[in-house]
Structures are given as structure tokens and as C-alpha cells.
Amino acid sequence: MHKELLLKAFEKVRMELIQEGIISPSDTRCAQELSAIISKTFSYGERRLRDFYNEARNKAEGDINISQPQVISALAQYLGYEDYRDFLIKRNINEVKIDQEGKRVLNIKNKLTLIVILLFLVGVISFFGYNYFIKQRWMEWQGTHYVEASFDAEKLKTGALKAYKSERLESFEQLDPSCETQFFNDDGSAKVWYVKNKNGTLEFFSSYGLHPKNGKALKPITKYMIEKYICN
Numbered sequence: 001m002h003k004e005l006l007l008k009a010f011e012k013v014r015m016e017l018i019q020e021g022i023i024s025p026s027d028t029r030c031a032q033e034l035s036a037i038i039s040k041t042f043s044y045g046e047r048r049l050r051d052f053y054n055e056a057r058n059k060a061e062g063d064i065n066i067s068q069p070q071v072i073s074a075l076a077q078y079l080g081y082e083d084y085r086d087f088l089i090k091r092n093i094n095e096v097k098i099d100q101e102g103k104r105v106l107n108i109k110n111k112l113t114l115i116v117i118l119l120f121l122v123g124v125i126s127f128f129g130y131n132y133f134i135k136q137r138w139m140e141w142q143g144t145h146y147v148e149a150s151f152d153a154e155k156l157k158t159g160a161l162k163a164y165k166s167e168r169l170e171s172f173e174q175l176d177p178s179c180e181t182q183f184f185n186d187d188g189s190a191k192v193w194y195v196k197n198k199n200g201t202l203e204f205f206s207s208y209g210l211h212p213k214n215g216k217a218l219k220p221i222t223k224y225m226i227e228k229y230i231c232n
Contacts, residue, residue, distance in 0.1 A: 002072065003056040003064045005087060009034060009075045010053055020163035021138075021156045027053060032217040036209050037078055039220060041189070042070035046217050137164035141212035144174040159215070168209075175204040179231040183221050190220030202229055 013033045017025035027050055035046035056064050066072055072084045081087040138161050140149040146162075146169045155161035162168075175192060177183070183192045193205045195216050202225075203211070205218055 001063065001088060002052075002066045003059065003062075005072065005075050005079070005084070006049075006052055006056050006064070006066070008079055012079060013037075021161060022159065023157075029215060032210055032215060034075075034078070035217045038071055038074040039217070040208050041074060042068065043220055044068070044071050044074075138162065139164045139169060145169070146172060146212070167207075172205065172207045172209065175206055177204050177230055181230075183226060190222075192221040193218035194221055194225065195219065 010027075010030050013030045014025050017029060017033065022029065028046065031046040031050040031053065034049050035044055038044045038049075052064055052066060069084075076082075076084045076087040079087065081090065136151075138149050138151055138156075139146045140155065140161050148164060148169065149155075149161060152161055175181070177192055181192065183190065185191055190208075191206070193208050194202050195205075195211050195214075195218050197203055197214070204221075205211075208218055208220070210217055
């Protein structure tokens with residue numbers, strides 16, 4: 001069921017980006033965000049995610065196969081499940097009946113379920129429309145870190161204004177690392193993340209995510225990158 005898992009993950013991340021003020025997030029932007037989330041534990045590029053998404057979306061029947069178990073587990077956890085096995089157990093699949101002509105039809109139970117889901121979606125959209133555009137707090141990038149900002153429609157349109165996230169203000173900042181910088185946690189995971197800008201130079205940050213200006217997915221630092229670009 002990798003196809004269903006991936007489609008649901010893209011659906012969730014697209015909704016979250018809309019909530020942040022991005023009116024119509026592209027597939028590439030969604031893939032970048034998912035790549036950043038997965039790369040917290042396993043480095044995985046946005047292009048591969050986008051290719052799988054296009055395959056899943058265009059494939060009317062059959063499944064897709066994501067061979068890396070770390071990616072599958074990360075997607076399941078992003079959707080709120082303990083792991084992929086938990087996703088398989090708890091996923092809700094509509095039961096289907098076959099009519100006399102051999103056509104598939106929803107039974108009464110599933111029709112009622114569909115109505116409930118539609119009403120729920122209307123309520124969710126109404127709630128987020130109120131919460132994120134009237135009550136929502138905002139932030140913007142200022143030099144090397146995020147600061148809280150007032151709502152500005154033009155900045156929201158250009159992407160400079162983002163939905164307020166306390167963890168971004170508290171722990172996300174641009175770094176100027178040296179050989180003495182502690183690049184890794186005790187468990188070996190990255191404490192420094194990087195991306196190459198349009199000038200070909202590297203920019204370093206204190207946490208995973210997307211570049212605050214160009215939206216590129218940040219990559220976890222590696223010993224190779226440290227030796228080549230920082231301690232050379």
C-alpha cells in the first residue's frame with residue numbers, strides 16, 4: 001500500500017503549506033517539505049519523492065514500490081502512525097459491493113461515511129480559514145533568524161511571510177560553522193544542515209527544513225562536506 005501512503009502524505013503536507021499561507025503549493029514544494037521531514041532520520045531527495053508521487057497519481061490500478069523501509073516508516077509516522085505496520089492495520093478502506101452488472105458500488109454504510117467525511121472537511125476548511133487568516137500569528141526571516149511579524153498580504157503572496165512556528169523562532173538560525181563546531185548529536189544525527197545557494201556557496205543552518213528564502217530542502221551535514229568545505 002505504498003501508493004496510498006504516499007498520496008496521503010502529499011495530501012497532508014499540501015494542506016499544511018496552504019495553512020502557512022502558500023495558496024497553491026506545487027508538487028515540487030510539497031516534495032521538498034516531505035524530503036526535509038524524512039531527512040531528519042534518513043537522507044532522501046525531493047526529486048525521487050516527486051517521481052513516486054507522479055507514478056502513484058497516474059497509476060489507476062496497482063501499487064508502487066518504495067524500496068527504502070526508512071522512507072516508508074517516516075511517511076507513516078508523519079501521518080500519525082507508529083510505523084508502516086500500524087498504518088496497514090488502522091487504515092480505513094471503504095468496503096465495496098458488486099451490483100448485478102458487475103459494477104462496483106458503495107454500500108449504505110460507506111455512503112454515510114462519505115457524507116460524514118465531506119461535512120468534516122467543510123468544517124476543517126472553515127476552521128482553518130478563520131484560524132489561519134484572522135487569528136494566526138506570523139513570522140518572517142530577518143538576516144539569520146525568524147522574528148514574529150504582523151500580517152502583510154503582499155509578503156504572504158511572495159512567500160516572505162510564514163505561519164508562526166515557535167520551534168522555528170527558538171531553534172532555527174543560520175550558522176557560520178568552524179572546525180570547532182559540534183556537527184553531530186551523540187546518536188550520530190546531524191546538528192547542522194546545509195544548502196548550496198545560486199552563487200555556489202554553502203549556507204548552514206541549525207535545524208532541518210526548507211531554506212527561508214528560496215525554499216530548497218536543507219541537507220544533513222556529512223563528514224565529507226565538513227572536510228571539503230569547512231576544515232579544508
